[in-house]
Amino acid sequence: MQRATSKGILERLRDNGVVLGGEGYVFELERRGYIKAGPYVPEVVLDFPEAVKELHREYLRAGCEVMVALTYYAHREKLKDVGRENDLELMNRQAVRLANEVAREGDALVAGNICNTWAYDPQNVSESSKVVRGMYEEQLGWAVEEGIDFVIAETNDYLGEALIGLEVIKQLGLPAMVTLATVQPDKTRDGYDYVEACKILADHGADIVGLNCDRGPATMLPLIEKIRATVPGYVAAQPVPYKTHEGALTFESLQLENGARAFPLGLEPFLHNRFEMADFARRARALGINYIGICCGGSPHYVRAMAEALGRTPAASKYSPAMDLHPMLGAQVEEKDKVFLGDWKD
Template identity: 30%
Template sequence: MPDPLRQLLASRDWLMADGATGTNLFNMGLPSNMAPELWNGDRPDAVRRLYRDAVEAGADLFLTNTFGGNASRLNLHGAAHRVRELNRAGAEMAREVADAAGRTVVVAGNIGPTGEIMVPMGSLSHPRAVEMFHEQAEALKEGGADVLWVETISSEQEFRAAAEAAQRADMPWCGMMSFDTIGRTIMGVTSAQLSALVERLPNPPLAYGANCGVGAADLLRTVRDFVASGNERPLVAKGNAGIPHLEAGHLHYDGTPEIMADYAVLARDLGVRIIGGCCGTTSAHLRAMREALERRPAGPRPSLEEIAAKLGGFTSVGGY
């Protein structure tokens, strides 16, 4: 049987994904030095609330609280031995919330980067990266995730390792990189290189795109490059709610719900199929995005000037 995400993509012009995980859990009291995944065991009530808030705001797809749930990142908190437990718990709670929604809602098993640098620049080998991603993928599958959601990747090597892990787990997947350094990832990958890479993989993702970065305008500039590449695979855009600013020791994002509503419509008009928010995006932003997507008629593909005018301009010039 086709997976739920594939079915929704076949029947809908656009889908709305969820918003931030860390931002919203921090707002619920998560300490800044604590791995969010630990709350899957310690504060399941808060994690369920995170999930429900996204669904009630209109999300068709939401991510599990497992972004840093691989052995390498959990090892920083003395919890490498809890990979299966924490990922499975995060997915099981998500499955419960999705099944209670009264409509089709996709549970996306969230997989972030390992936090290590792969060879030859670093010491992380391909087999070890695949092993870590696969361990996480199998736990998310056990917990009931519909699809694996690989995001914020910066290198082709790590993207390939995650793709291989998804194949080993026999799971559909989506893959995103974060373009935050003058149109490139921190490891130098361009949007054109990612568009080409996904088609060379033995098991291409259902959808690919960009998340996080430095602002919604910059992310949509990257999306325009995906479109220009000619790759017709469904696109994902999950941009931050504006730019973060440090105020009284805390990060605050300057993107209002109104700005994120404009971002969502611009993304749709660019041809993005899965539209969500990343850092700073709350349920208030999501509600505004959903309303705008449903009420505003589709328009022509926006220019860079139109994107900049509505979203506050780009943080960099050149490099694209």
């Protein structure tokens, strides 16, 4: 069933131009000690539901308009890794219930969530597609029964897998947001240019298309600009908050000073600050991006900065920085710092 909210995702996009999303639940809950790095399976949904609700609530207060059910990697393929495949239905249902509970505290939407399955095989499309379809159908079947507004199918490495997810979503009669992972320089793992792949998804009925994860703002924005110029409909951008660059297009390829790979546990030196993520939100809006968010590495303080950069005043803005009241700085805050701290709210 669909939830009763004042406006659905497509109405909000039509009326407001921009919807602010926010993800990165798995990374943030791992940092808080509730998810095991490596498998990154959201056992926390069952083991510590209050931790999930609190993170949803922090995102809501920060200005996030969408509570994404924490079902990323809550599919059969990944649950086998931690011996919890028997918890599959309960975990998926509980995740949607938690998202709904917090969404009702504000006027937020609830998104069902499916992702890359690691089961799709472009060398054996016929058989692997059946497996993938079955995984998506059971996850989204439970989500619909618990109540969602739309579905985010994300981090798709293969266009073929993304199209399967899209077909299942449309069969359920729900709005579909489908975003691609961008691990490779310019093409999906099954050989489609990212811009072309987004156009194909839109042509097949995806209501919102775009990119999520892998790339930080610096290496995602040039690609998303091309997508915006090609796709006539709604476009989404949810980068990771890490300083990727031409020499390291993705956060998986970032290296520490000693040459070791930073991903996934040594990424802190590459984190953007809140002002830089606010700047991303402004730049994305200027490009005409409609769904602006954040992915792995995201945190509520980033969402608040992005919301304020978009001209919004969420509940958490009550506690936004006021450096003139700092006991050590106060009136001594230098002019350049005032500009730095002030511009990002414009």
